[in-house]
Amino acid sequence: MSETAPTIYIVDDDPAVRDSVAFLVSSVGYRWVACTSAQAFLDVLDDETPACVVLDVRLPGLSGLELQTELLRRGSSVGVIFVSGHGDIPKAVRAMRHGALDFLEKPFDDQVLLDRIGEALAASAETIRRRSRQTTLERRLSCLTEREREVLALVIAGKTSKAIALDLDISVKTVENHRHNLMTKAGATSVAQLIAWASEPPPG
Structure with missing residues (x-):
């Protein structure tokens, strides 16, 4: 994989879910990084590379929704896809209003998740391109x-x-x-x- 290859972050405290999603994304050639908590994810996140995070709602420490809020505060380019066995309508509505690409119930359909990941990576790459273009333009206009x-x-x-x-x-x-x-x-x-x-x- 090249250093600029997109990355799928899997943030879930259930090892079975981490392994399942990792197997799925690796089967189609994606690079992946598994994390057991929101903080572990934040510690390794590379926001200069197209990425998406497959994120559980309930996590030790920061919850998935709190992590989403932190990513918004940072202006992160990473796309967010929630997968949860504890999803409900209020949580899903909040997640989507704050920019999540989807809120999938476990067990999820593999192809649906892969489709959403593809969409999230495309959006992340576009955000990074716009950010780079804006930085370059600001430097030139200075x-x-x-x-x-x-x-x-x-x-x-x-x-x-x-x-x-x-x-x-x-x-x-x-x-x-x-x-x-x-x-x-x-x-x-x-x-x-x-x-x-x-x-x-x-x-x-």
């Missing part, structure tokens, strides 16, 4: 001059070069020069791409 920042704000607002020139009391040619410079610094190939990047909500 190099903009004050005037370039003013032009960028007006471009994002949808104003034309002529309107920007009037607002800033500069020539259209000067606006175009600033637009070219800020796009070069941002690494954008078009104004539409620049606006999409700059307007994109933070991942999380």
